[in-house]
Amino acid sequence: MSLRHAVLGLLAERQASGYDLMKLFETSLANVWPATQSQVYGELGKLAASGQVEVAAEGPRGRKEYAITEEGLAELRHWLTSTEPDRIRRSETLLRVFFLGVLTPLEATAYLGLEAEYAAKSRTALERLEGTVDWGDDDMSVYGRLSLEYGLRLMTLHEEWAKWAIDRIQAAPPRAAAEQEDEQDVRQDHRQTEPAE
Amino acid sequence: MSLRHAVLGLLAERQASGYDLMKLFETSLANVWPATQSQVYGELGKLAASGQVEVAAEGPRGRKEYAITEEGLAELRHWLTSTEPDRIRRSETLLRVFFLGVLTPLEATAYLGLEAEYAAKSRTALERLEGTVDWGDDDMSVYGRLSLEYGLRLMTLHEEWAKWAIDRIQAAPPRAAAEQEDEQDVRQDHRQTEPAE
DNA sequence: ATCCTACCTTCCACTCTTGACAGGTCAATG
DNA sequence: CATTGACCTGTCAAGAGTGGAAGGTAGGAT
Structure with missing residues (x-):
């Protein structure tokens, strides 16, 4: 249901073609609600059929600019306030x-290390984005920036959590790898309960 | 692809029927990877067909207990370490x-207020869960607890972020509602470019 | 003895998402 | 003029997830 409203929301800002919308999805909404071409064009078709959107202008190479209708705007507001x-x-x-328990503690901490690394990298990418965009006082600037801040905080949390988790595992390793071996043997016993099909 | 590995992961802990797995999905994995009956049973069928899982025992009312095979365990490890x-x-x-810009600043802050409320409620629910479960030193306890901690931190972040966002909007309201009215008029002009279909 | 409840599996119809393919036009460059 | 590249719309197949219906069995309580 959300993709429909994402399209409506973007068209509420200004009218646009499917192509334009795709660029918006790839830039501003990439980290919040990714979408593919097929989805966007499909949704535009459905929205047009139901009267929440309409072709406002036709351009050069079959380009169709869609604009939100009053109905569409009402639906968007309803979605935001009443659902x-x-x-x-x-x-x-x-x-x-x-499921990290099926690995050795060493492998498990390695995985969490990659998580911390990813989060750190992802965070600097967002910081770079923050520096790139020129933030005015229009809606997209104000509210888009709130989303960005959320992402920033989330990546910080992610990194700190991963590091904390590594410490915890190293402080009290859950089980020795040898015991895991034992468990595998037990499972093999289970398997002999019935012959393979 | 992940549901497949979720099932494998649970079966790696101990063998279980589809019914058992459903209960695990509803409790431990509910906040991480929800799944429905149709999905679980379907996935068990596919996993059995591909030999990563097999029927280890049959019980009372058609009950089939599945156990992970060596193949399945290998796939699980591969997924964890190499993908x-x-x-x-x-x-x-x-x-x-x-899209909060289509609402008045008052409505927007109301929305964010609900978010803060939800996060707070959700956090206390997780804290209650933390108190309920008896945490041993087995795998599920150690690693499951790491996930829970993530959830706790995330809900804290969510609440604080929402409150911060409310402050920001109240400090510098993006646009007056009157200007939004103007914009609606502009959109109505667009719509007259082409008659409704 | 019957009924209720928990147990247990299977199937279906639908929407959402992905990824790829197909096809076509305008504008500028060599 | 020919080619290239950006522009622009559309369709299709397949997988993932949702929600619900259907159907049946075992065991315990009244």
Whole structure:
């Protein structure tokens, strides 16, 4: 459902073609709600069909500039004020952390080290972005900057957390690798309960 | 791709039926990688077909307990050590922040207030969870706790960020509502460029 | 003895997302 | 003039995730 509103939101700022929108998705929204061409054009079609968006101008090579309609703006406002955001968050990084037990403590800390490294790199990239953009006092500047700050804080958290986790594992290694070997043997016993299909 | 490895990871801990796995997904992995019945059973079927998992025992009412095979364990290790995690993160919350400009500053701060509230509530829920579980020194305890700590820190960040954002908006409101009205009029002009379809 | 509840698996229809492919036009450069 | 590159729209196949329906069994409580 969110992609629909992302498109509406961008068109609320100013009218644009699918091509224009793609550039916006690749720049400003890349870290918040990525989207592909097929999605954007598809969504524009659906929005036009339902009257929340309409072709405001046609340009050179088949270019169609879309503008949000009153209906679309109403829908956007309704989404922002009267619906609960979908807060389900999937984190492959954390999923992996859950299963770090199948590795040796050394391998586990190596993984977390890469996480810390990634977060640090990602954070400096955001800082560079912050320096690049010229922040005016328009909506996109004010509110986009709030998002950027969130990203900055998140990457800081990520790095510090990863370093903290490494310390913890090194302070109290969960289990010796030898015990893991034992467990593998146990599993093999299980497997003999029934012959392979 | 990750769901496959989530299932493998859980089965690496101990063998289980689809039903058992569902309970694990609802409890331990709920905040990290949610999954539905259809997904879990489907994935078990595919994993069994590819030999990474096999039926270790059959129980009372059609119950089938699956166990990870050596192949599956190898795949799990490979995933953990030799592949890059998918770090794309979608945040509907932040997406909305980008478009807060279509609302009045008052409405915008109200939204962020709800975010702060949600984060606070969510954080105390995690703290309660932390108190409930008895943390041993096994893998799931050690590594699961690292994930929980991440969640705790994230919710703290979320709340503080939302409060900070509210302050910022109140200190320097982006634009008066009156100007937004003007903009709507401009958009109406655009719409007259072409009659509705 | 019956009924309820928890247990347990399987299938389906739908939307979202990805990645790639196909096709075409304008503008400038050599 | 021919080629190149940026511009611009569209479609399709396949996988991932959602939500719910269907259908059946074992065990315990009344």
